[in-house]
Amino acid sequence: MSIALALTLALAGSGTALTHPQPGDESATAHFLANEAVMVTAGETKILFDPLFTHSYGYPLVAPDTKARLMAGEGEFAGVDAVLVSHVHGDHFDAPEMNAYLAAHPEVILVAPHQARLDMQADAGWQPDFAERMRILPFVAQPQDLVIAADGDSAAISIEAVYIPHAGGPGRAHIQNMVYRVTLNGEATVMHLGDATPDPSAYAPHAGHFQEETTHNAFPPYWLIERWGGDTVRETLNADHVTGIHVPINTPISVRASREDFFTEAGETRDVHGHE
Numbered sequence: 001m002s003i004a005l006a007l008t009l010a011l012a013g014s015g016t017a018l019t020h021p022q023p024g025d026e027s028a029t030a031h032f033l034a035n036e037a038v039m040v041t042a043g044e045t046k047i048l049f050d051p052l053f054t055h056s057y058g059y060p061l062v063a064p065d066t067k068a069r070l071m072a073g074e075g076e077f078a079g080v081d082a083v084l085v086s087h088v089h090g091d092h093f094d095a096p097e098m099n100a101y102l103a104a105h106p107e108v109i110l111v112a113p114h115q116a117r118l119d120m121q122a123d124a125g126w127q128p129d130f131a132e133r134m135r136i137l138p139f140v141a142q143p144q145d146l147v148i149a150a151d152g153d154s155a156a157i158s159i160e161a162v163y164i165p166h167a168g169g170p171g172r173a174h175i176q177n178m179v180y181r182v183t184l185n186g187e188a189t190v191m192h193l194g195d196a197t198p199d200p201s202a203y204a205p206h207a208g209h210f211q212e213e214t215t216h217n218a219f220p221p222y223w224l225i226e227r228w229g230g231d232t233v234r235e236t237l238n239a240d241h242v243t244g245i246h247v248p249i250n251t252p253i254s255v256r257a258s259r260e261d262f263f264t265e266a267g268e269t270r271d272v273h274g275h276e
């Protein structure tokens with residue numbers, strides 16, 4: 001069973017049929033920034049995964065001009081509804097930058113593990129009123145559900161989050177790595193896995209969670225595809241399509257030789273849709 005954390009924000013007016021495309025009118029799109037930073041748009045709904053980070057550790061950073069537009073909310077980053085953080089490692093999350101971003105964008109909701117809130121509170125840029133816009137996930141084993149309103153739709157962003165341990169074994173067990181399955185506008189479902197472990201035993205207890213809803217496009221770290229093969233990744237996650245992320249700057253031979261799909265170049269996009 002999921003913990004119900006249904007959070008409904010005040011709606012600005014009604015008439016969603018007028019402001020939102022009808023199902024099928026417009027496909028959702030995933031845009032790659034760098035490392036595990038992915039933006040997903042569907043109609044007017046726009047979310048960002050792991051967009052603000054400052055450490056490379058051998059993985060690509062967001063280009064400075066892209067980072068500037070992101071922080072300013074300009075160009076492709078205008079109208080962001082929610083930011084989702086997988087975990088607090090420096091190649092996924094930066095507390096000062098996240099505080100600055102929330103200060104600059106009072107309409108944006110942040111979904112993040114509890115550890116991210118602790119880091120943000122410890123930073124000089126923290127403002128207590130950020131808490132009202134943060135959906136903080138406790139470090140628990142069972143799946144957690146969230147619903148976030150956006151653009152006049154009370155259920156524009158539907159999130160099912162589950163803790164899957166970080167890759168690297170017991171030494172990383174203290175890191176709260178969240179795997180997000182997100183449905184935008186009831187149409188397009190994506191999954192972002194952060195730095196999820198390739199240990200199959202971490203997924204088995206959550207087989208029901210993964211099987212209860214099909215994901216149109218999942219974005220696992222590349223090592224999941226490397227270790228399991230694409231078919232097993234798609235089966236385990238119940239995903240129609242998988243696109244590997246977190247590919248090092250020096251692209252591994254396993255990725256270059258693979259027939260599977262990966263995001264390696266900033267600006268790459270994928271259409272997100274079901275396979276009927």
Ligand SMILES: [Zn+2]
Nearest residue numbers: 087089166195
């Ligand atoms: Zn990590």
Ligand SMILES: [Zn+2]
Nearest residue numbers: 089091092195
């Ligand atoms: Zn990482």
